[in-house]
Amino acid sequence: MQINFFRKKNPSASVVSGMQTKQKRYEALVQAYNRDVYRYAYWLVRDKHIAEDIVQETFLRAWRSLDSLKDEKAAKSWLITILRRENARRFERKQLNLVDIEDHSVTDAHSLSSEQQIENEWLRRQIDKLAPEYKEPLLLQLIGGFNGDEIAEMLELNKNTVMTRLFRARNQLKDALEDNQNRGQSNG
The missing domain is CATH 1.10.10.10 (Winged helix-like DNA-binding domain superfamily/Winged helix DNA-binding domain)
Structure with missing residues (x-):
């Protein structure tokens, strides 16, 4: 009779640990690049609400494919690429009715x-x-x-x-x- 002295790993514990690691990595990514991604989105679309939506979709897609990001140094360009594609998808989905509205400034207008x-x-x-x-x-x-x-x-x-x-x-x-x-x- 063979006795197994090694305890089998709890598979659910390793899944939880993996999710926690992914969550921490994702939060660090959002913390580091949220402002830059938003600033670029705003320059592309010139509308605060659309820019916010595109940034949200960008980070949602980033969460889904976070495991594909191998080089942390490439994170910013990876996010901008996702954002550009998300902006293009916006036009594929529907044609927006464009209206002339006053541009909102990204910078604090009171400080200039x-x-x-x-x-x-x-x-x-x-x-x-x-x-x-x-x-x-x-x-x-x-x-x-x-x-x-x-x-x-x-x-x-x-x-x-x-x-x-x-x-x-x-x-x-x-x-x-x-x-x-x-x-x-x-x-x-």
């Missing part, structure tokens, strides 16, 4: 001077005028803080293409600024 607010709004309008292929990499760099390699991976483009688009976007903004300054000098 009126001149700074005007400059920020002018810059925001100029960025909105950029073609999508220039606007999206620029926003990923400015708002998301991603480098060329990360943007290339998220947009599934060659890094040189991304760098060219960033260069052209900046040049278009620079040209718009120079035109605006020249108009200001001739009007002043």
Whole structure:
């Protein structure tokens, strides 16, 4: 007769432990990147409520596929990629009735001077005028803080293409600024 001296692991205890680990990992992810993901969502959709919905869907999808995130250093770009896809799904599901409403500012408007607010709004309008292929990499760099390699991976483009688009976007903004300054000098 053979006696087993090793206690069998309780399978339900390991499941609970695994869920607790996943929960802690998820909470750390939300804590670290919620503001950046929201900021980027707001820039994409320009509506506080839609941005909140997309961010919520993004984190829900992140929870479901958290086990697929192997490199914690890639978490932010992984979340932004999920967010971009979630935003695209929004248009696949239904066509929204768009109405003109006053834009809500992401920054605290009370902390900025009126001149700074005007400059920020002018810059925001100029960025909105950029073609999508220039606007999206620029926003990923400015708002998301991603480098060329990360943007290339998220947009599934060659890094040189991304760098060219960033260069052209900046040049278009620079040209718009120079035109605006020249108009200001001739009007002043």
